[in-house]
Amino acid sequence: MIFDIKSISNKELEEDYEKAMKELDEFFKLNWKRNKPQIFVVEDRKTINKLREKETEKWMTGWVYGKNIYVLKKENFEKESSHGVASKESYFRLIKHELAHCFFLVLSNHKTNPDWLWEGVSIYLSGQLKHKEKPAKLESFLGYWGKSGRDVYKESGFAVEILVEKYGKEKLLELIKSLKDINSEEDFNKKFEEIYGVELNYDLFNEI
Numbered sequence: 001m002i003f004d005i006k007s008i009s010n011k012e013l014e015e016d017y018e019k020a021m022k023e024l025d026e027f028f029k030l031n032w033k034r035n036k037p038q039i040f041v042v043e044d045r046k047t048i049n050k051l052r053e054k055e056t057e058k059w060m061t062g063w064v065y066g067k068n069i070y071v072l073k074k075e076n077f078e079k080e081s082s083h084g085v086a087s088k089e090s091y092f093r094l095i096k097h098e099l100a101h102c103f104f105l106v107l108s109n110h111k112t113n114p115d116w117l118w119e120g121v122s123i124y125l126s127g128q129l130k131h132k133e134k135p136a137k138l139e140s141f142l143g144y145w146g147k148s149g150r151d152v153y154k155e156s157g158f159a160v161e162i163l164v165e166k167y168g169k170e171k172l173l174e175l176i177k178s179l180k181d182i183n184s185e186e187d188f189n190k191k192f193e194e195i196y197g198v199e200l201n202y203d204l205f206n207e208i
Contacts, residue, residue: 001050005040012088013039013074013095020096027125027169028103037102039095040070045080048072058082059150062098067105069098090131097126107173109180114188115144116156121176123157124164134158138205145185162205163196171195 017039025032042048048056051070052063059082062071071094077086086094100122105112112118120141123129132154141155163172175195182188192200 003047003051008041010041013041016092016095017099020092020099024096024100024103024125028107028173030103030106032103032106035067037064037099038068040068041073042070043073044076045072048080057150062094064098064101064105067102069095069102071095071098093126093128097122097128100125104176107176107179111179111182113145113179113182114142114185115146115148115152116141116159117176117179119144119148119152120156120158120160121172123153124160129157129161132157137202139202142200142202145188159205167196 021032021036042051045056045058048060048070058080061077061081061083062069064070072080074086074091077091078084083090101118104118104121123132135155135158138155138159141152141159144152144156160172175192178191178195179188182191189200198204
């Protein structure tokens with residue numbers, strides 16, 4: 001497949017990018033100065049499907065590939081997605097969500113398992129929890145090892161929020177960094193217990 005790519009000038013998007021990068025840099029402590037992520041704005045669902053080489057769900061509006069992010073054009077959200085019109089705030093959070101994945105990849109040496117941690121960190125840091133209803137009980141997110149799915153978005157952000165508020169961000173960053181040496185769910189659970197001093201289970205997240 002062939003794609004015609006061109007550079008565009010978008011002051012609002014450029015400001016969102018700089019703001020998100022600054023805030024994420026402060027959290028992850030990377031001091032990212034060179035070879036920073038670039039944003040590719042995708043016109044429509046048809047192009048998304050071609051880039052992804054498959055039919056995509058209409059809720060999917062952004063993704064990360066390598067160190068770059070791809071997002072659906074803001075003006076086409078209502079027509080090309082299931083999210084309706086994108087506000088300035090919601091689009092900024094989308095940009096920040098995908099950029100958070102880029103930071104995660106640097107720290108983890110490109111490891112993305114477990115998916116609940118991978119997605120939860122981006123949901124938490126992007127501020128998307130503000131528009132999500134917290135479940136009465138967290139009871140499914142730990143099942144997302146080696147697989148992904150729309151349901152992981154319902155609980156994972158709240159799980160990460162609990163970890164940060166209860167134990168601080170340093171342990172979370174340590175956990176992400178440890179992923180480079182993790183190759184199984186069993187190894188991850190052991191590392192989690194080593195870092196946090198508690199067993200990884202739902203009770204930990206529902207005792208708040």
